[in-house]
Amino acid sequence: MNSTAYYFQEQAARISFDPEHRRRIDFNIGKYDQAVLRGKQHYRDLELAKCRAANLKSKTINKLDTYLAEFERNFTSRGGKVIWAQSERDAQKEILQIIKKAKATVIVKQKSMVTEELGLNQLLEKNRREVFETDLGEYIVQLAGEKPYHIVTPAMHKSREDVSALFHEKFGIAEHAPPEEIAAFVREKLRKEFIRADVGITGANFLIADCGAVALTENEGNGILTMAFPRIHIAVAGIEKVIPSLEDLDLFLPLLATFGTGQRLTAYNNVLFGPGKPDEQSGPEQMYVVLLDNHRTEVLNYKEQRKALSCIRCGACLNGCPIYRNIGGYTYGTVYSGPIGSVISPHFKGFKDYNHLSFASSLCGKCSEECPVKIPLHELLLYNRREAVMRKYPAFMWKKAIQGWNFVMLHRWTLDRPGASLKNRAIKMVAKKPWGPRRTLPKIAQKSFKERWMEQQSINRNA
Ligand code: SF4
Incomplete structure (x- = not known):
């Protein structure tokens, strides 16, 4: 057994029998379940919306080259710059180069899984830059020296008491401070950093081909400040994030909000068309979009597994998955956890070391049932298993x-x-x-x- 599979088994055996972990996850996912149930009621025909979204994503993934070229053409026509990064290392190199050229020392970030994929915080800190996560959950895990536990709710594993103890230890605020006090403290603290920051880094929820724009959706307002305050904005996106048209946001934004948090629509939805114009009051002087491949085109080679590239990162499959609920996010040892992580991580990080993730499933099908873009996740796990057997990887x-x-x-x-x-x-x-x-x-x-x-x-x- 390789070391990653061994780590997985050890962790899974430990966490599954930790009653406190189970209590926290059940509590947090329980609240999520109720919110999503209410959110789904806003749809007259949810199944139709899911089918439309699945078809649209599948159409885009099958013509990815065309849509990406269209996005680049339209985005660059308004002064934005597109950087194509084949690998994690290419993306790191390019981003670092922009930061060094701008002599930037303070960087603010919006929550983004793709930047986790690049290990961007560690890279920038190693290069003596100050990096501030500005989403509250992400800020908490950064402060604790941890990684996000969940693709939508990074601090899901922490109780209210853990968080107040952390802020007491790091900043000396009252030992049992209520969440509102902590949120106000973070808001105050980060506001200064937004003003100091030279560069703002965000992900991208969608890249819109027909108008060359980046759509970002968030609940705390930190995203707007990250992209509008610093003079340089870098948006990092996996190449699968492209959608054909601005009109498609009509479909995708409510689906993402409903399945991600149970909201009808996330609080702040921004569409960015490039750097700020001279007659505009805010907006960065320079705007870059880093289009990251990092093994995504390899996934495209698989007729079945390519369906995983339709993912809109809502996190619903993680919350529904009995395995995730038992073993938690860190056990996977990867940036993307849960069912979608078990499908894509072997492709992203190497089949040899990560194929065990595709075997860690009861194949109950709950993930596929939950997915708003109808990815047949449990079937894709089986295709991955077949691939592992064909490559002769099982022990x-x-x-x-x-x-x-x-x-x-x-x-x-x-x-x-x-x-x-x-x-x-x-x-x-x-x-x-x-x-x-x-x-x-x-x-x-x-x-x-x-x-x-x-x-x-x-x-x-x-x-
Ligand atoms: S696979 Fe589906 S359910 Fe899971 S995160 Fe992606 S879109 Fe959401």
């Missing part, structure tokens, strides 16, 4: 165990002949460790079904 012992099982099940004599105690000993030898110390191994009955059937038949005959 040697696992392969031998399956071969042995296959042999036993296909031969009558192997089922009939050895007695139950021998079979139980063999099962113990092979399965005890993977079965784990907390569960009791099932036992083979003393008499097989066939033996009992024959006995019954003989009783019936003699009766």
